[in-house]
Amino acid sequence: MINKDLGIDFLGVHFENPFCLSSSPVDNCYEMCAKAFDEGWGGVVFKTIGPEHFKIDEVSPRFDELTKEGTPFVGFKNMEQIAEHPLQENLDDLTKLKKNYPNKIVIASIMGTNEDDWVELARLVTEAGADMIEMNLSCPQMTSHAMGSDVGTNPALVKKYCAAVKRGSDLPMMAKMTPNITDMVPAAKAAMDGGADGIATINTVKSVANLDLDKKVALPIVNGKSSISGFSGKAVKPIALRFIQQLRVAAGMEQLPISGIGGIETWEDAVEFILLGSTTLQVTTAVMQYGYRIVEDMKNGLMHYMEEQGVDHLSDLVGIANKNILPAEDLDRDYKVYPKIDWDKCIGCGRCFISCFDGAHQAITWDEKTRRPSVDYSKCVGCQLCNLVCPVGAISTGKIEMKPGRQGNVEDIDIESVRLTH
Amino acid sequence: MSNNYTKEDSGYTMTTVAEEAARCLLCHDAPCTKACPAGTDPARFIRSVRFRNIKGAAETIRENNALGAICARVCPTEKYCELACSRSGIDVPIDIGGIQRYVTDFEQQAGMKILEKGKSNGLKIAIVGSGPAGLQSATTLLEKGYAVDIYEKNTKPGGYLTYGIPEYRLPQNIVDYEIKRITDLGATLHLNTAIGSDITMDQLKADYDSVILAVGASEAKMLPMFDDQANVETAVDFLARVKDAKGEVTEPDNVVVVGGGDVAMDVSTTLKRLGVKHVTDMVYEEFAEFRASKKELAGTQKAGVTIVDGYVPESMTGNEVTFKHRKIDAEMKIKADKVILAIGQQVNTDGLGITTKRGEVPFIGYQTQDPKVYVTGDIAHGDKTVVWAVRKGKEVAEEIDKTLMGGRQND
Numbered sequence: 064m065i066n067k068d069l070g071i072d073f074l075g076v077h078f079e080n081p082f083c084l085s086s087s088p089v090d091n092c093y094e095m096c097a098k099a100f101d102e103g104w105g106g107v108v109f110k111t112i113g114p115e116h117f118k119i120d121e122v123s124p125r126f127d128e129l130t131k132e133g134t135p136f137v138g139f140k141n142m143e144q145i146a147e148h149p150l151q152e153n154l155d156d157l158t159k160l161k162k163n164y165p166n167k168i169v170i171a172s173i174m175g176t177n178e179d180d181w182v183e184l185a186r187l188v189t190e191a192g193a194d195m196i197e198m199n200l201s202c203p204q205m206t207s208h209a210m211g212s213d214v215g216t217n218p219a220l221v222k223k224y225c226a227a228v229k230r231g232s233d234l235p236m237m238a239k240m241t242p243n244i245t246d247m248v249p250a251a252k253a254a255m256d257g258g259a260d261g262i263a264t265i266n267t268v269k270s271v272a273n274l275d276l277d278k279k280v281a282l283p284i285v286n287g288k289s290s291i292s293g294f295s296g297k298a299v300k301p302i303a304l305r306f307i308q309q310l311r312v313a314a315g316m317e318q319l320p321i322s323g324i325g326g327i328e329t330w331e332d333a334v335e336f337i338l339l340g341s342t343t344l345q346v347t348t349a350v351m352q353y354g355y356r357i358v359e360d361m362k363n364g365l366m367h368y369m370e371e372q373g374v375d376h377l378s379d380l381v382g383i384a385n386k387n388i389l390p391a392e393d394l395d396r397d398y399k400v401y402p403k404i405d406w407d408k409c410i411g412c413g414r415c416f417i418s419c420f421d422g423a424h425q426a427i428t429w430d431e432k433t434r435r436p437s438v439d440y441s442k443c444v445g446c447q448l449c450n451l452v453c454p455v456g457a458i459s460t461g462k463i464e465m466k467p468g469r470q471g472n473v474e475d476i477d478i479e480s481v482r483l484t485h
Numbered sequence: 486m487s488n489n490y491t492k493e494d495s496g497y498t499m500t501t502v503a504e505e506a507a508r509c510l511l512c513h514d515a516p517c518t519k520a521c522p523a524g525t526d527p528a529r530f531i532r533s534v535r536f537r538n539i540k541g542a543a544e545t546i547r548e549n550n551a552l553g554a555i556c557a558r559v560c561p562t563e564k565y566c567e568l569a570c571s572r573s574g575i576d577v578p579i580d581i582g583g584i585q586r587y588v589t590d591f592e593q594q595a596g597m598k599i600l601e602k603g604k605s606n607g608l609k610i611a612i613v614g615s616g617p618a619g620l621q622s623a624t625t626l627l628e629k630g631y632a633v634d635i636y637e638k639n640t641k642p643g644g645y646l647t648y649g650i651p652e653y654r655l656p657q658n659i660v661d662y663e664i665k666r667i668t669d670l671g672a673t674l675h676l677n678t679a680i681g682s683d684i685t686m687d688q689l690k691a692d693y694d695s696v697i698l699a700v701g702a703s704e705a706k707m708l709p710m711f712d713d714q715a716n717v718e719t720a721v722d723f724l725a726r727v728k729d730a731k732g733e734v735t736e737p738d739n740v741v742v743v744g745g746g747d748v749a750m751d752v753s754t755t756l757k758r759l760g761v762k763h764v765t766d767m768v769y770e771e772f773a774e775f776r777a778s779k780k781e782l783a784g785t786q787k788a789g790v791t792i793v794d795g796y797v798p799e800s801m802t803g804n805e806v807t808f809k810h811r812k813i814d815a816e817m818k819i820k821a822d823k824v825i826l827a828i829g830q831q832v833n834t835d836g837l838g839i840t841t842k843r844g845e846v847p848f849i850g851y852q853t854q855d856p857k858v859y860v861t862g863d864i865a866h867g868d869k870t871v872v873w874a875v876r877k878g879k880e881v882a883e884e885i886d887k888t889l890m891g892g893r894q895n896d
Contacts, residue, residue, distance in 0.1 A: 132535060133504030410574030413513025429513065454510050455575060 267293025616644025681836020
């Protein structure tokens with residue numbers, strides 16, 4: 064079995080691998096975190112610890128899922144807030160975890176209601192032995208508007224509270240950002256100005272996932288009513304990657320240290336977050352669905368990827384794809400690429416014909432007798448929708464052609480992808 | 486063991502049917518839809534399931550087929566829609582019958598009433614026989630505004646559906662529900678009424694605008710060597726007896742079945758489900774030319790039946806039957822407690838005023854020489870399956886309508 068070093072340094076702390084549980088129901092107590100460490104996770108961001116005076120009172124039920132066809136958990140809606148256990152019990156768990164798992168990384172997530180809370184919580188978790196602090200400035204379902212994403216969308220408060228944490232602790236600290244904002248850069252800059260060492264993102268996206276059509280109430284139904292709350296899982300991955308990309312290309316933030324979060328469940332998801340600038344990774348939803356064991360395939364798959372890429376240090380991969388995502392106006396618009404149909408694979412279902420007519424440019428014709436499509440190059444714009452809808456991978460990218468009057472050598476044009484050519 | 490006889494295999498759940506529907510490629514020119522003899526549109530109802538519109542799926546099935554829940558269970562789909570399925574180009578066809586069963590079960594549980602009676606046109610049709618062809622023609626005629634009376638010689642309606650197909654494959658409550666739908670629509674059933682003895686054809690012709698004969702092939706064929714043998718029973722009698730008793734029957738330990746069609750498979754599997762230790766099915770055809778559907782054959786083999794292909798019965802002495810191979814020099818003698826003959830069925834046309842040749846009327850189409858009298862179902866030209874009975878039931882109704890109404894819309 065392959066074995067490569069997945070170790071990586073983040074904010075001056077060494078992680079044996081980049082995979083961490085994010086602050087959530089999956090790391091709510093010592094036993095859970097211990098089991099996760101035993102199964103191979105590199106770190107945990109222990110479920111957010113709040114001040115003693117703020118009482119957590121949860122609803123029941125508290126989850127919902129978005130499904131599609133036979134696929135469960137396309138997305139996951141969650142109404143749970145921060146840790147319910149008494150403050151001292153949480154602090155004792157942190158101490159015990161660090162004592163029993165000295166090589167694993169224990170990150171304390173904290174959330175206060177005012178500056179004093181933040182200072183005090185930072186001091187307490189530092190005394191308890193945590194390796195790092197994560198500030199939860201982003202939970203979208205808190206019962207107090209002085210906490211969570213209402214704070215994270217206010218750069219002045221973000222800066223003030225980051226500075227407060229730095230007064231209470233000298234541990235490395237990351238601020239966890241909310242995606243419920245048009246531009247994350249001002250909030251992230253405010254966090255860094257306030258003393259944060261890095262950024263964790265994204266937290267969950269505010270959502271209403273489903274409604275009960277008879278009762279006319281959103282799900283989950285909490286004694287007849289429901290609330291907007293955070294959405295996570297595979298469906299939010301594109302949103303998370305977009306925010307991370309935007310942070311990493313903002314002026315002055317090119318080397319911003321990021322802990323990436325949002326829909327990670329496979330090694331491929333993990334690599335995407337790393338290539339766009341994440342140094343560590345955090346996971347919850349996939350663990351809620353499948354358990355801690357998913358880390359085994361994420362680690363092993365990542366090792367094989369590094370081997371294929373000839374990379375010995377994971378840090379060599381961090382952020383190397385940022386430069387390949389450009390503003391729309393900077394892309395090459397001088398050519399088009401036609402689809403190529405593999406007749407050995409085509410089974411004659413006609414899905415390409417339907418999608419091209421109804422969703423693109425009527426460039427595929429259909430032979431009723433032979434049940435086979437053909438491409439009308441005079442109409443094809445090279446969008447490759449047919450390629451995406453083909454259920455058997457019979458359509459790939461084919462001939463490249465320069466648009467009339469444009470300069471360029473088709474030999475030099477790079478559009479090949481294993482994810483589009485099958 | 487009757488439990489095993491009455492127990493139907495479990496069907497899909499909402500989750501598993503969604504998974505199966507998601508396998509469907511949603512073809513542009515769905516070959517499954519072109520392949521159904523009854524004109525069912527699987528492409529459309531599977532798409533409805535895919536997009537979570539189960540009620541719409543039920544409408545697609547029911548508006549086309551009065552026996553949708555029955556066809557879902559007994560149709561040899563491997564020869565029709567599933568044979569045509571494009572998914573076979575990847576792995577295995579979509580389980581169209583299984584999806585149809587989920588949808589029609591939903592329709593029943595939701596108490597949906599999809600069929601609508603047409604506005605009365607004042608015309609009356611008599612249908613002789615309440616099997617699948619009679620039931621479908623009744624439904625189509627009712628939808629067009631005709632009044633319909635169905636005459637059935639037996640005590641229960643349904644013909645072969647009720648008396649022939651075993652309970653584990655087609656629960657009687659499904660048959661009863663399908664028939665209730667049709668009587669709710671306005672069909673009147675006259676049970677225990679035989680044509681000839683209880684009411685004459687002349688009487689029917691006088692009382693009705695048209696008469697449809699849908700009597701089917703309800704009588705078992707015999708072979709002379711088995712005449713007067715005490716421990717020989719026909720498949721028709723056996724299946725009817727077991728179904729009527731809901732499997733509460735006692736059979737001996739060693740039974741030989743003669744025949745290789747779906748009926749022989751039903752008899753053999755039923756015997757195993759009843760707990761018979763040794764069931765040997767002797768088949769005229771060799772495996773390469775087998776008549777039973779692959780699904781039925783597989784079920785029979787799974788049940789533990791010994792199947793011997795290529796043998797013809799020669800003689801029976803006491804409880805010993807001698808078989809000879811059709812092509813090679815081989816002979817088998819089997820001592821059996823009982824022999825069940827599943828070698829085909831024949832038509833009884835007594836009192837109907839028609840003639841048949843090899844079980845069919847000797848012409849293509851539905852109208853007989855007597856312009857008031859039509860035939861449909863197994864006695865009409867074409868395949869002898871439930872799905873074909875549905876097709877013929879619709880077609881005979883269309884032909885009557887064309888004759889009586891000149892194809893005019895009744896509105």
